[in-house]
Amino acid sequence: MNSVLIRNARLVNEGREFDADLLVSNGRIVKIASSINDEKADQEIDAEGHWLLPGMIDDQVHFREPGAPDKGSFYSESRAAVAGGITSFMDMPNTLPATLTLAALADKKRRTATSSVANYGFHFGVSNDNLDTVAALNPCEVAGVKVFMGASTGNMLVDDPRILERLFAEVPTILLAHCEHTPSIDANVARWRDRHGESIPPSAHPLIRDAEACFRSSSMAVALAKTFGTRLHVLHLTTARELALFEDKPLAQKRITAEVCLHHLLFDDRDYPLLGNLIKCNPAIKTQADRDALRQALLSNRLDVIGSDHAPHTWAEKQRPYPQAPSGLPLVQHALPALLELVADKVLPIATLVAKTSHRVADLFAIPDRGYLREGYWADLVLIKPEPGGVAVSTQPVLSQCAWTPFARQRFRHRVSTTIVSGHVVWHDQRLNDSLMGLPLRFMR
Incomplete structure (x- = not known):
């Protein structure tokens, strides 16, 4: 899998908000640090002004x-x-x-x-x-x-x-x-x-x-x-x-x-x-x-x-x-x-x-290595961009098969700018990359 380096993000994790960079490699989060300058990645994303969430x-x-x-x-x-x-x-x-x-x-x-x-x-x-x-x-x-x-x-x-x-x-x-x-x-x-x-x-x-x-x-x-x-x-x-x-x-x-x-x-x-x-x-x-x-x-x-x-x-x-x-x-x-x-x-x-x-x-649900921003965990990540003026839902295509949404008349003050699933960038700047599939969840009971 490709590596991804997210820079300048505002991470939200386990009750805290903090500014950091995050490095993904082989599907996993390998490093979270205030600044990552000693690593190279196949793709870099500047997340200035974005929240980074699991x-x-x-x-x-x-x-x-x-x-x-x-x-x-x-x-x-x-x-x-x-x-x-x-x-x-x-x-x-x-x-x-x-x-x-x-x-x-x-x-x-x-x-x-x-x-x-x-x-x-x-x-x-x-x-x-x-x-x-x-x-x-x-x-x-x-x-x-x-x-x-x-x-x-x-x-x-x-x-x-x-x-x-x-x-x-x-x-x-x-x-x-x-x-x-x-x-x-x-x-x-x-x-x-x-x-x-x-x-x-x-x-x-x-x-x-x-x-x-x-x-x-x-x-x-x-x-x-x-x-x-x-x-x-x-x-x-x-x-x-x-x-x-x-x-x-x-x-x-x-x-x-x-x-x-x-x-x-x-x-x-x-x-x-x-x-x-x-x-x-x-x-x-x-x-x-x-x-x-x-x-x-x-x-x-x-x-x-x-x-x-x-x-x-x-x-x-x-x-x-x-x-x-x-x-x-x-x-x-x-x-x-x-x-x-x-x-x-x-x-x-x-x-x-x-x-x-x-x-x-x-x-x-006892799902191991997911749901948190932690080193060693699977990189299931979302970057959220604030949109203070609001984005009209009606201006975006509905991807569900039914092609309608109950939110059509609304404006949202945040949008999903990037989604990473198991280390793979699947959604970025309103574009879908579906060249790789998601993984089965494990339940450790």
Whole structure:
């Protein structure tokens, strides 16, 4: 691999900001120093005025392969991801076919090896009839095991108490839970249909998939985890009420952790009149009070990581009436620039953002040698350039297969100028270099 020398950067790492040079060789960070003048490199990047961050590790994406090439693939979505500062991703199992067998898992690994420019890992799915396979999984072969304790697609909804108890008792690695109480949601849908028929407005979404449905399911998941000693990670929290279920203490001291997603930090229910189905997602974007509580919780240890839950659908699908429009947003290309709006607005310190998008994700999933700016670690790096006047999102091409973004009307005050994946410059000055593929993530458990 080529060597890369980054000069004059402002590094953000492990709670500190400092000026330094950084040298990459053979895929790894080999030197960090205030000035590196005694080394030559194949490529030098002058990063004056830039932040240098460890790349974002996204613990939750839906890249739609196999099964939905019109929505996305490892090829298209990994390229969008690196443009957004994401150097590693973990893909969810609700594909077609679902990742419920070892053969399906192996197929995904084969596909990404020749198509993904970002590093990659995979979550394994749970259904009502594959618990023997789940219990026998090698914890080092998967990022985690994902259970839908609420409405989902296909046969991946698991709501039988006996099956859930066995799962929580026997799962051999970290268990990720999507928590929404399906009977509550179904009852809410029925009430809205009685009043509006098929003309339910998108603004009803957070009232249908409401805070009560989330809390009933997430509180059950936490109770089961406490009963069986499960290593539980609850995905995409959306409500202030749920935060009380999680402890405010360091990650290493917890067996129950939680994620928040960027769209739940950046949108709230006031955005439905303008964006409608474009921000329809599960669980729903809720109130400003919920959004603000989630932001505040990031300043503590109550929320551990930030993910994207990138879930693209076609523009045509999103134009359907609310009841028929699918849930999910394309987010990876604008992940870090969007989150950096919170830094620009002084809602989050930059060091906290780095901890929640890189450090803690690597720690949580036991990913060795990634997620930090440390000598000897893989060079997964992002250079961020401030843009005080803001850059209009609409002026940049959307790289995701679906070709749209919910941020189209916004201006971001930072942009990703360079992304380096496992030592290879894949994004630089708005240009993609996809001549080398990313690497499989390792999980050391």
